[in-house]
Amino acid sequence: MKKAALLTLPLLIASCNPSSAPGSGSVTVSSSKTTVSAANSQLTGSTTYTFTNKAGAREVTINSATLTWTDPTSNAARTETVSIAAFTLPAGLSCPASATNPSASCPFNDANTTFADRTASRAISDAELFSKLLSANPSAANLPVSVQFNATQNALPFTFSSAAQSGGEGGKPAEAAPKPQLTINTTGSQPYSGNLSVTVSGNFDVTSKVKSLVLEVRDSRGNVDNTTFTSLNPTTSFSIDTSKYPDGPLILRAIALTDSGLRGESAPQTVQIQNVSAPTVAILSPDANSTLTGPGVVRVQFRQSTTAFTLTALNSTNDVRLDVRDFRGQVVKTLFGKANRVSEGILEAFIPIDLIGPEFSSNAYTITASAEARLADGTTRSLGATTPINTKVNDTKPPALNVLMPAYFTDPYTNPTRPVLSRNSALMMQGSDDQVVTSMRLDFTCDQATALPTQSCPSAPYTFNIPINVPGIIYRVFQIGALLDAQPFVQNGNYTLRVTAFDGNGNTNIQEMPVRVSRAAADSEIANLASLSIVDNIVYDTRPGELNIVSARWIVPGTTANPVRVATLAYDNTSGSLIPSRQRVDPILPAGTSLQVTQGFAAEGIYRIDFIVEDLVTGVTRYYEGPEIVVKRNAS
Structure with missing residues (x-):
């Protein structure tokens, strides 16, 4: 792709204004003749106009013309604006596509695109353009008139003459029958496909009142449509959806009717159409987002559009393939x-499926049906359809559960030394399940046998619930210190910390460890470490359009006096969440360790690094919530 710095000013203008309003002043016009005459109050024939858009100019839509003349009687200037069938003049760019298609648009930033004048010719019936002039001047002779399309650069000079017909009732000119014409506007070679643009001009007498202007369409089977394309205007453009007609010849004819009963017909014009379209494919069952609880059948339907088709064999007996993908997108x-054919143009496949078994868990899956269709013109199309489903199996497996922080720092089977939780502590748990971990529950249970003398044990445990509802592996950080002083108040003393993980099928996993709750100052700090973490070494970038901060360091000032266990938690745009976006646990770091993390930034967002530190000598567990860094992009 070209860099913007290489673009020239005209190309930049063209790219920023892909479709300008008419009148950009970049277009010049010439005509195939300079005189127009009306015989017997009728304007017949047409004039070819050549429109040139200058190199580098934007594309322009031409949809009107303004006629200017001097009234022979009053000697006053007169103007009339006439609507014409709109067409678009491409931008002043040349590319390989424009060499074969004069109306093709060129991608401004393509390596093969260059500046060049672009020219388009349009035949416009004289009746469409000069009928208002004739109505105002039924007996003009060599009347000078200028024609300017939209606001193009030049006006075209014409000489206009007309002669009134005698012999009508009361000496008025006799009304002449209309002489309609039709013009195919669609460019390119036949056969046509898609939408076909046709302009019909009624060429009505100036004294006529339009009753109807009809485009009659006769298809290759002899069916005649003369009701779809009708108008009350003397000139109009129709868009024919050729895909609604069988491939082959399409015979077009314009019919113009007046209120007085006069009728005019154009000569029939034949065009060839061909619409090659692939069949549609759909998975009819199972329904989207339905839940499978046992073996089932996938019903796939192929329906013909406008072109006959056959399915290509994939192996000796089959022509339809099903792929089942799990939530990761992997085929399982x-x-x-x-x-098989079930009716004209419709094929259906019924494929048994069973996603209930030991190798499949209750989860979300996607079924994709695919096939290769060979069309009547010999081309091949790939077909595909997708539907999401869910499965539900009987699950008796409990979720996995680990309490990562705090942890035992001595062997609990030989020396059950208790980790210490204070007002500044936090817990970190890891859970996983092949379905969903719905929640975790924390219980602080007091045992009379291990309770401190100053501690009274309630009959019920202190309980805290954490909703989860996430499948796969999950991490949760719980600031238990903030809740110790809440109601119910958790006394200082010895407890059994019980963590229970639940899944959606009633299965549970329980992990227990002895802990001590203490609010003493000595049990709230990690020796030789500051009470709060800070952010320093912030590297700023003030350049326009760049991120305002390149990197920063989170650090807990000081160095550890004892060996420690450290959980490092990164929150990237997840501030205030129980879910760290990244985490790491260092089981043991030696005394004298400095706790710090430097992070670089590649995108806007809010970033934070937290630490949970456990002293492996005292058991004190401390939570350091880091300051937030807000990364934004500088103004350009």
Whole structure:
């Protein structure tokens, strides 16, 4: 792709204004003749106009013309604006596509695009352009008139003459029958496909009142449509959706009717159409987002559009493939089936499926049906359809559970030394399940046998619930210190910390460890470390358009006096959440360790690094919540 710095000013203008309003002043016009005459109050024939858009100019839409003349009687200037069938003049750019298609648009930033004048010719019937002039001047002779399309650079000079017809009732000119014409506006070679643009001009007598202007369409089977394309205007453009007609010849004819009963017909014009379209494919069952609890059948339907088709065999007996993907997008099962004809243009395949078994968990899956269709013109199209489903199996497996912080710092089977929790402590748990971990529960249970003399044990444990509802592996950080002083108040003393993980099928996993709750100052700090973490070494960038901060360091001032266990928690745009976006646990760091993390930034956001530190001599567990860094992009 080209860099913007290489673009020239005209190309930049063209790129920023892909479709300008008419009148950019970049267009010049010439005409195939300079005289127009009306015989017997009728304007027949047409004039070819050549429009040139200058190199580098924006594309322009031409949809009107303004006629200017001097009234022979009053000697006053007169103007009339006439609407014409709109067309778009491409921007002043040249590319390989424009060499074969004069109306093609060129990508401004393509290596093969250059500046060049772009020219388009349009035949416009004289009746469409000069009928208002004729109505105002039914007996003009060599009347000078200028025609300017939209606000193009130049006006075209014409000489206009007309002669009134005698012999009508009361000496008035006799009304002449309309002489309609039709013009195919669609460019390119036949056969046409998609939408076909046709302009119909009624060429009505100036004294006529339009009753109807009709474009009659006759298809290759002899069916005639003369009701779809009608108008009350003397000139109009129709868009024919050729895909609604069978491939082959399409015969077009314009019919103009007046209120007085006069009728005019154009000569028939034949165009060839061909719409090659692939069949549609759909998975009819199972329903999207339905839940499978046992074996089932996938029903795949192929429906013909406008072109006959056959399915290409994938192996000796089958022509339809099913791929089952898990929530990661990986294919976990592939099946094949055969599609059979159920009615004209419709094939269906019924493929048995079973996603209930030991190798499949209750989860979300996606079924994709695919096939290769060979169309009547010999081309091949790849077909595909997708539907999401869920499975539900009987699950008796409990979720996995680990309490990562705090941890035992001596062997609990030989020396059950208790980790210490204070007002400044936090817990970190890891859980996982092949379905969903729905919640975790924390219980502080007091045992009379291990209670301190100053401690009274309630009959019920102190309980805290944490909602989860996440499948796979999950981490949760819980600031238990903030809740110790809440109601119910957790006394200082010895407890059994019980953590229970639940899944959606009633299965549980329980982990227990002895802990001591203490609010003493000595049990709230890690020796030789500051009470709060800070952010320093912030590297700023003031350049326009760049991130305002390149990197920063989170640090707990000081060095550890004893060996420690450290959990490092990163929050990238997840501030205030129980879910760290990244985490690491160092089981043991020696005395004299400095706790610090330097992070670089590649995107805007709010960033924070936290630490949970456990002294492996005293058991004190301390939570350091880091300051937030807000990274934004400088103004350009």
